[in-house]
């Protein structure tokens with residue numbers, strides 16, 4: 001086994017189970033606050049999950065970041081996207097200048113944007129760019145593997161290392177984002193191989209292709225799988241053969257973050273495909289993953305369901321970049337503020353329901 005694969009195994013092994021004492025303390029506090037028990041619904045569930053992940057009954061999420069991993073896809077040669085592959089690099093520059101949707105929404109949520117070149121097929125240079133290129137884009141997966149197993153492992157490791165760096169910089173929660181023209185095709189292929197869905201169920205319109213082109217995209221995914229025979233029982237094999245570098249990097253980021261007790265907010269279809277890979281590499285990751293929104297990409301609903309993830313938002317968004325994940329940060333902030341700032345029945349002099357029973 002390569003060094004990178006060993007790093008992945010070690011990262012998976014360091015993920016601690018959720019802190020049950022912190023969850024119990026947070027639950028006791030939630031039940032002492034001036035509201036009927038459970039009446040804040042999913043906000044209370046989020047508060048408990050954050051307590052378990054962070055190991056604190058009063059989690060603090062003062063520093064937030066969204067990590068946008070960017071990479072290109074050789075499968076674009078098959079005509080699977082409505083946009084040309086050059087858009088990947090062009091959008092990276094847009095992220096770095098602050099002009100993309102994720103920049104605007106992240107700023108509103110108080111989150112920093114970190115843009116990573118993990119596999120863009122262009123030479124990029126910018127002081128704000130995290131230059132971590134593993135290779136300049138994948139190969140066309142309909143004629144051979146997208147990348148080698150060692151490249152896939154290196155990309156996962158890149159994400160693990162980055163999570164460690166961000167934890168060291170004091171971030172308390174990470175959101176996932178991506179940019180890569182063609183990456184809904186790779187995500188659909190991973191969904192077929194690892195979650196057992198058909199190309200028809202997994203393939204959507206991505207950036208906005210029409211139904212005829214969707215038929216071609218379905219057939220492209222089927223050909224890629226037939227050509228490479230990826231192993232359903234080996235997530236790294238599937239990732240290498242039909243995945244993508246940004247998907248690999250995000251899977252690693254999730255493992256690395258969980259190892260540092262940082263909760264990770266998962267964005268749309270592509271990020272959820274990365275979560276699928278990451279969960280296969282490390283099932284113990286689950287308590288650290290927070291689904292954000294159900295995207296308009298058609299496979300997303302089934303993929304979320306198969307992973308048992310229930311995102312709180314459904315806004316008919318289908319952009320990626322981390323846009324849904326950063327919107328969800330507002331809800332996480334709301335959950336921790338409820339825990340921290342609401343008055344208890346005793347503090348506010350409000351009668352609790354048990355007191356009523358006693359009368």
Ligand SMILES: Cc1cc2ncn([C@H]3O[C@H](COP(=O)(O)O)[C@@H](O)[C@H]3O)c2cc1C
Nearest residue numbers: 081083178179180181182183184206207320
């Ligand atoms: C201008 C522009 C900005 C984007 N930001 C995210 N995506 C999204 O679209 C791509 C996936 O769709 P497909 O598989 O159909 O290519 C990814 O880059 C994703 O992040 C964008 C796409 C475009 C065109």
Ligand SMILES: O=C(O)c1cccnc1
Nearest residue numbers: 268269295297318319320
């Ligand atoms: O769900 C997503 O994140 C998505 C959907 C379509 C295109 N890009 C991203």
